[in-house]
Amino acid sequence: MPQIFRPSADIWLRAAVVMVFFLVLGGGLFATGLARSSYATGQGWPIEQTVPFSHKHHAGDLGIDCRYCHVDVERGPVAGIPPTYTCMTCHSQVWTGAPMLAPVRDSLASGQPLVWTRVAKLPGYVYFDHQIHIDRGVPCVECHGRMDQMPLAYRAHALEMRFCLSCHRDPAPHLKPPDMVTRMDWAGWDLVAAHRAYGAAAMKRFHIEPAKLTDCGLCHR
Amino acid sequence: MARRADPPAGLAAEFADAEALLRAARRLHESGYRRFEAYSPFPIDGLAEAEGFKESKIAAATLVGGFVGAATGYGMQVYTNLDFPIDVGGRPLIAQPAFVLITFELMVLFAVTACILAMLLLNRLPKLYHPVFDIERFGLASLDRFFLVVDADDAKFDRKNSRALLRRLGAVNVTPMPAADLEVQAEP
Amino acid sequence: MASQDAALDADYRHVTREVTRIPLAFPHKRTWWIAFLAALTLLGLYLVSAGVTFAVGIGAWGNDIPVNWGIAISNYIWWIGIGHAGTLISAMLLLMRQRWRNSLNRFAEAMTLFAVVCGGLYPIIHLGRPWFFYWMAPYPATMGVWPQFKSPLTWDFFAVLTYLTVSAMFWYVGIIPDLAATRDRAKRHSAQVFFGVLALGWRGAARHWARWRQAYRTCAAIAVPLVISVHSEISMIFAAGPEPGWMSTVFPPYFVLGAAFSGFAVVAMIATVTRRAFGLQDLITEKHLDMLGRLTLATGMMTAYGYFADVFGALYGGGRYELHTLHERFFGEVAWAYWGAVILNFVPLQLLWLRRWRVAPVALFLVGLSCTIGMWCERYMLLVSTLYRDYLVSSWGHFWPSFWEWTLFFGSIGLWLTLFLLFVRILPMISAFEIKEATFEEEEAAEASRG
């Protein structure tokens, strides 16, 4: 009875088995990786806008407080994209002729809204309330990152559920004095003992119970 | 063709029935042969033992698999419930009775997988190419004939004597097993 | 002596040739193609129905509130149940050294495998958002949420997955030696390569056989409790809920026995058909039919006891809603299913008390068919009779399966047939080497007795 296979056949067969195994494994890893990649989450990808508004310039260099434009952040669920009117409070005085600002001027003149592209938009089934977070002293930077260093705004964090959970499960380290929420740079904050204790104190003061903070109904309804 | 000239890698003795094979194997082992193997179209009680085969690795592997599986199953359920504790219908967070079933299932899954992998690995399967396939009538080994193959590199192997011995043991015919293209690695 | 050996050899040869000739040189191809095309048509129907359901939503079915589970789930239970017979035959009977099982176990196991495939697909198709079915599996999700392991559905997810994998492995390991035999019989190179690869280079070495046996027996030993666990868990889908007519401790054994019952019935049908179709009368002998008949009868009577226990439990417990559901089963909208189950399951079954009927293929086939349909009715009845009128009178409803539900059901039969026809076409469907082993051992025994 002649051999059906050449000696090399075994090599090939085993190679194939190993290949399949790693393909399956790799496929799984790739999928999970992709879901977490900045490509999928948009994390760190600057976004083109009709008017190339620079947070770096306004918030960083000029040091304008977030709340000057995002007026509703303290009193309502959404911080709000500022109305054309707000832009023009300054730009009716400065850079009045700048071609870059033409769309803004047109908008005010025509009454047609400016069209922006949302950067930190959560899915429709997620209900995030800025008011309460600000009130409890969660600084803007916790979720939005160093806006003061972004020429064009981008997502500093993936804003996935696990990101929210990381804070909701252990709020203490993220809490800062409510009157300083718009501060961007907290470097050195943790070094000072008193400051390190602040989070715990705030938890007590505001009756923040992490057990309740992971109720599904808190964000999904 | 060229292979004909080569010294044979061993001798293949063909037997007409299982008892003969069994006897031959036993005698061969008694007379000090070690590197030989019997081939039959169906499992024969005591044949492997006759060749001095004794092992319980598979049972062990299965046991280990089962333990690992059960641990994985139970551990997974406990871990996930602690990782994100959610009140479900007022049931206890760690509800042992509810966890038993999946624990059992994974135990079974792992045990069986381990068992079968162990069998294949210990048997060095898959092995598509093997010198025994070069034996003239070996195709009948899966039908109704019984073979006993003695490796040439057995300590006691001697072309003449071994052939004679096999004949004496009732082999209907004894043919040389041609040398393999790549060196035969003996069975464990 | 020699003559005996000669006889034996002839015997061995005959067996293997009988078995391997079918995949190598398939008899009456034409009939097979006709059957296969028919099966494919049904399979197409299956795909279309599933496609429609995916496209428009579960609304395409007859489901509603309160009957938000319908044929899909009852079929799921039915299919998986049928599957159980294969494992029981090959595993349990192997452990009991019931040699006669060797002629049946191969295709019984194949039947199991394909039935589990058909059943396992149903729960996915019936999801409202099937594209998220993988949320039932524990994987590190970015939402940080895990499956809910206290849910009977999660138990099932694992049970069915395990069952599918284990039966597949068990089946394959059992088939390897015969693949090798087929390889050695093959004339065409392509066939040789095909079976050669599948056989993994099996060459029947004594040590291989030894290990193979160890592994095979171990798996068998594990498979038996697995089968029992699987359908017990499936019964939990019902029994774990607070619904009248479901919340019953008798359900797990009741379901397992019913499963075995329906399974044996199907095996009996397949046995009679293949026996006839491929002229395997001397492999699947009257003895086999006889044994199958006995098994079916036995499990059937046990199932009957389950029915009785179910009714008795309701009456003895006297719970208002339990009694009401019982009443619905007897006289309600789905009474046809209840009485259908009782009659089809147990009336023709009584024929099998007589050997004459057990060994008459046609009779056995018909009884098997009747039991299979009967068990389908039972699954349907158990599900609908409870849901369509559970607790609050105000939420009482109706259930009429829609066109697409029926087509999906018949389609799933097509899926099974397609797979099974392919199996008989290309793989040795009877375990030749085990028959040989059996004959040899019987011979041994005989000789021993002859002294």
Added chain:
Amino acid sequence: MPMTPPHIARSRLSDRDLRRAAAEFPTAFEGLSQTDRRDLLKVMGASLALAGLAGCHQDPHPEARPYVRVPDGIVLGQSRAYATAVTFGGYAQPVLATTHEGRPTKLEGLPDHPASQGATDAFTQAALLGLYDPGRSKGPARLGQPTDWAQIDAAMVANAARLDAVKGAGFRLLSGAITSPTLGRLIDAMLQRWPQARWHAFEPVNDDLRLEAARQAFGRPLLVRPQLEAAEAVISFDDDLLGPGPFQTSQARGWAARRAAYQRGQGGSELLTAEPAPSLTGAVSQHRLIASVAGVDRLVLALAAALGVGGVAAPALAATQAAWLAEAAAALRRAGGASYVGVGAFHDPAIQALALRINDRLGAIGRTTVLSQPLIKATPGNSGSLAALVADAHAGLVDSLAIFDANPVYAAPADLEVAGALQKVRLRFHAGLHADETAALCHWHAPVEHDLETWGDALAVDGRPSLIQPLVRPFYAVRARSVLLQNLQGDLAADPRRLLAATWTDKLGDLDSPAWRAAQERGFLDEPVTAVTAASAAGPAPATSASNALTVLVRPDPAVWDGALANNPWLQELPRPFTSLTWDNVVAVAPALARRLGLKNGDVVQLAAGARMLEGPVWIMPGQDPSTLVVTLGFGRTAPGLGQAVGFDVAPLRTVGASWRVDGATLTPTGRSLPLATTQDVTTLGDFDFVRTAPRTSVAPKPPTPPPPSFYPPKPESRPQWGMSIDLDVCIGCNACVVACQAENNVPVVGKTQVAKGRHMHWLRVDHYEAGEPDDPAFFNQPVPCMHCEQAPCEMGCPVNAAVHSDDGLNLQVYNRCIGTRTCSSYCPYKVRRFNWFDFTGGDPPELRAARNPDVTVRSRGVMEKCNYCLQRIVAGKIAAQVAGRDIADGEVRTACQQACPTDAIVFGDISDGASQVVARKAQGRNYALLEEANTRPRTTYLARLAPDAGDGDG
């Protein structure tokens, strides 16, 4: 007094704000044609954050269109509430309207309005959808073809000029019921300018017979308003005091107030009813007697005789009737002046008048029976008014006609042949919300503004004037009614706000005066109509006709009323009381009659009275008088729209003479049968105890019982713990809660076929049960929301943690996690869960999307949904309280159903707060859990209905 949720800022809305608020819809100012409706959607979709479950596949960086200028006081993403009113049957229903970014999304009762005290009825809740109704007419039309205002203006100006010359000769104005002082003023002015012109009114369901009765009793037409809060004994002769209609909310509130006092042991609360067909009032009365209309009339006479009211001879009564009458008389004697006797609004005025005399004799006038001038602007010869118009038209006296908010072509009795008469009129204007059957026969159709987008005023049922202010700029090219009235007189410069202001200058000063602002903020002026006193003069004893043939009663539909609401999907799919029918009207027959004719539900019968006939499906109505058939108005519309060809039109059967009661009718089965869609197939209670009755003593707190043993670990104590209590003793099954829930939670409408398949989506349903003999059963209503079980089987069943329990005791459904295994629903003993069998929301037109509540996720296909105790309100309340650094006050968070309920049957609150109202309720002896034996430990529990005290009759 009910509170407004604190996070809702009350404020005044100036038109300056409006212009800005409406900047939301840059395209919405000019009338939108079908094509640019998409733009409207785009703008809304982008800027209004319409929540959707497309989530997983949605673009993470969508467009945003911020305001150009933010209107004063608008906080993005936060709702605001404005006090205004919507009109129903001419009367104002005062509401507090919630808006999100300038879109009205919910209507609540105006908390401090005495008439409603913050409650609403189903109609008011559904009025919101009237604003967004895709079937509204969106622009003027000439002979059915779209045109522009310039054309129609020209036509009106020309006609005005002509009429000025002839002092308005040949001009007629036809309007619906009007209470609006402004419209009244403008009409008077018009009639002065054109003395020859005449004004006619046509309101399909009206008070005319009541006024006539008052005229007979007191010599002049007076409005009779029962004050049920003062009535310890109420005898209703087919008078549906608690039933649907403009007066439902206030009267139900009154009755509930009395009932509550009775429960506290203060005074009695007896209610006896004699009626031919079940009514909401009959269902809750302690002794309901079934009697034909004639029988009811006889009983009135008998009662009058029993109480010795002016020269009435007692007719012969059957034993049961006599017993009932004795009980009624006894009750009245006990209560004396604190009692009310009412006769149905559709009964012979003479009989109604007799009831007034009885009340007078009892000394109830002024106490439980308040008389006042009618609130509806009287037109010459009220109900005769339309008939007169038709007659004049035939006589060629009518040259031009303007129709306001009236649809006589559809709603008038057939024998008037309005259509024919219209053809005789040279020039016909029509103004209304829809291009309806009447508009189709007019040369010009002018669309009017919906109450939520217009300036105006109207009188509430207690006579207090409500100020109507727009919450949003009109989406379409529509005009205010007041403006159109001026346009008709050639004045094209009219401005609705000024017209309104002019009416009130003497009281409130000009538009910028603080008084005016205050009034507008408050939403109404606290000037109830002054009660008049009158002594009843003895009149001739009315004769009662007893016909042995069948009598057909024509009644308004409890959901679509007279048909004007037929285009409202919420109302079309609203399960009707008793029958739970949706999307159809029926010929209701008594079980006995059905048995005799071998009829079953859905069998089509031919209903004939003389030559007049109609065909419709029958419905077997337990507790109905065998000689009585009941049909409802509002169906069989022929004008394009949602209501087109739904059900059958009853107009063919009606005549001017017999528009509410058709005697001598015959019923013949046609052998055909129609599928009917109900949300509840079986209504017989059998021996089940889902609804319970308990003695009055059971209102006393019962000693707290230790919790039953459980295998499960005890819950860690945390506050708050939410729970609900529903009092079956005061629930009248009015459905207000159902529509409120639907509006609050974006509950989709699925249509007749899906309802018939058992796939309706209502999160809160009202179950109807009949106990006892089908021929004369006791009726029960039971609102069933999610029970929020502490040991919820549904949660245990879910394999993916989509059904979970929250720390504060809510049974949550996480839509975006749900994969639709439907196990939860299988395991739910109460079957309160609803499944999205199809994509029920994806196909919604942009208008309907705009009506959605942005605080609630819109569920996608294949997910389970259910009541969540208005989670969005709980969260909002929680945040408000936390920001203010306090605990949530009892009653601060109110569910939509609770807020709407006119009888306060539903109470929601923190069961861990010993002082809360809900705890007090649950402590009562009559508190019970539905299906307690299922051991699910529901958070929603019920209070058993109180059995009448011993001696008050057999109940």
